Amino acid sequence: MVIDVRAWSDFDALDQLVDALWHTSARQRPHAFPPVNVEETDDALLVSAALPGVPPEAVEVHFQEKSLVIRGERQAEPGRYFRQERPVGPFQRVITVETPVDAGGVRASLRHGILTVTLPKKAYTVSLRRIPVEAS
Amino acid sequence: MMEPMPMPQGRPATDIIELPDAFLLILDLPGVPREALSVELRGAEIVVRGRAQLPRDPGCKPLHLEFGDVEWTRTFTVADTVAREGIRAVFRHGQLEVLLPKAGQGAQRTIPVEGADD
Numbered sequence: 001m002v003i004d005v006r007a008w009s010d011f012d013a014l015d016q017l018v019d020a021l022w023h024t025s026a027r028q029r030p031h032a033f034p035p036v037n038v039e040e041t042d043d044a045l046l047v048s049a050a051l052p053g054v055p056p057e058a059v060e061v062h063f064q065e066k067s068l069v070i071r072g073e074r075q076a077e078p079g080r081y082f083r084q085e086r087p088v089g090p091f092q093r094v095i096t097v098e099t100p101v102d103a104g105g106v107r108a109s110l111r112h113g114i115l116t117v118t119l120p121k122k123a124y125t126v127s128l129r130r131i132p133v134e135a136s
Numbered sequence: 137m138m139e140p141m142p143m144p145q146g147r148p149a150t151d152i153i154e155l156p157d158a159f160l161l162i163l164d165l166p167g168v169p170r171e172a173l174s175v176e177l178r179g180a181e182i183v184v185r186g187r188a189q190l191p192r193d194p195g196c197k198p199l200h201l202e203f204g205d206v207e208w209t210r211t212f213t214v215a216d217t218v219a220r221e222g223i224r225a226v227f228r229h230g231q232l233e234v235l236l237p238k239a240g241q242g243a244q245r246t247i248p249v250e251g252a253d254d
Binding site: 032035036037038039040041042045046048050051052053054055077079080081082083084085086087110112113114 | 149150151152153154155160162164165166167168169188190192193195196197198199200201202203204228229230231
């Protein structure tokens with residue numbers, strides 16, 4: 001038998017419980033899975049998602065129009081559960097990207113349970129042309 | 137000189153599962169590299185610590201953040217029904233699995249009864 005001794009003995013757990021009750025009463029999902037970060041550099045957008053325990057073959061990344069879709073499935077381990085805190089089952093997050101992106105250059109990598117998607121910004125070549133002004 | 141900001145503390149989401157011949161702990165530790173993870177058996181306690189420090193480009197501007205750097209810590213008490221010398225841990229894709237084999241019931245033996253015949 002294994003006992004999680006800190007389950008009810010710290011204030012973090014109490015805060016989480018209050019937070020969970022608050023969200024439940026508001027009929028909101030407390031946390032979307034996977035959690036996602038969006039960051040920006042001069043030449044790319046970086047989207048990262050925490051996907052612990054998900055191998056690369058169990059996650060799909062699609063980019064179409066302005067939507068980045070991250071989807072997959074986390075399998076549950078068979079057995080008799082004494083405690084279940086990890087979300088399992090199918091998951092999907094859709095991130096709307098307003099910045100023009102070079103769709104052909106989108107890359108994804110998975111390391112230490114963090115998926116990182118790099119979306120290069122579309123480079124525009126600005127050509128300056130003088131418009132002749134005609135006298136009417 | 138400014139002191140570095142202390143890293144936020146967190147409790148990793150954990151499943152505790154009973155299998156036919158063992159107990160299995162599964163902990164989510166995303167962003168923790170192998171060298172920043174420790175699993176220690178201290179007497180009857182298993183202490184798991186992991187440091188998730190996400191790589192960040194100095195020129196990177198955050199637009200929307202739902203997770204970040206964290207120092208994960210969680211402690212579990214192991215009962216005598218676990219064979220402690222057989223505990224094994226596997227860390228893969230930011231997920232730690234600790235297998236705790238159940239101790240055997242012990243060989244059955246007959247206890248001799250002493251005493252003279254009446």
